Amino acid sequence: MHADRTNRTVLIVLALVLLAAGGLGAAASFGLFGSEIQRRSLTDHVVADYAGRNGTWFWPVVAVAALLLVLLCLRWLLVILFSTDRAGDLEVQAEGAGRTRLSTAAVTRAVTDEIESYRGVSSADARMIGHADDLTLVVTATVEDTADLPALRERIESEALAHARAALDDPELPIQLDLTVATGQSARVQ
Template identity: 40%
Template sequence: MHADRASRVLLGLIGLTLTAAGVASLLAGGGRLGADLPDSPVLDSTVIRFAAENSTWWWPAVAATGVVMALLGGWWLLAVLFSTDRIHGVRLATDPTAGATTLTSGAVNHAIDAEIEAYRGVRAANSRLLGTPEEPELAVNVTVDQSADIGALSQRIEIGALTHARQALGRPDLPAALDITVSRRPAGRVDRAYQLP
């Protein structure tokens, strides 16, 4: 997820800020930052007087700021939860003077899924192109019957569908992750996972 890195940085900064504020509050409340701080009000009289004198616009501004912050937080949360590194297409290696050729990820995914689903023992396949158009990666999830030979099937997928995808994209070194799930297993979703080169 592209949002992961930004989210980690943002959450780290927020965490450090809140930790510093919490430590400062504890030190101030314990009298470590001055003997008079534990008994002093959080807001001094100047701030209270300013808010009272400008109450016609001050409190609506505070409320509007809170609403904007809540909306931004909700938008950020949705972006983190539902965004992916999926890409819309892959740029094929062609002659630069002839222009750029892009193959849509939907076409690639459909072809990979259709080929894998034709293999014996496969119930469903779902592939996704991730990363960037210049440096794509392939993630393939396959659900198989309980009687399927996982080793033979993973080898067939690697030699067949993944090799064909690499050839179609002109990327023999395309990284691919293959996740094979056995259907109707009460213990959990993933039976075995293979990380392919």
């Protein structure tokens, strides 16, 4: 379960339920369900009367529903806090040589170190996302404003990213490269 997709789905469903409840309340206040409901006070205790008449089964059902809601909320929070789209270790297979486990952290660290060694690069960060059969390398580099961006981009693509593709034995590895130009002034937000 991907946290962003789940968050959007749950929030859209919640918004639709609340919108429907608000629409029904507005419709009742305008008399669309009859004048009796329009004149009824919000504190008429219709639900309390119903719960009082059916108390033997009503409150246990409410308790079970509340428990299910709590469990769903806990699962949602755990997914948000502990889910990640980062890839785990990879198995690289060479013909006749057996299997080798390659840490994605080692690959991303090597890419980061190589890019940071280039003139004009202030800092770099890389991460592998996806599953072993559908990886994407995401690289972010902050470059100085005096750097030759086209030449630096070409060097990053032809050297560091080519080395990563070679190390993973995947010449078609999708790579997202984001270059950010750092200005001489640092912006401070308060």
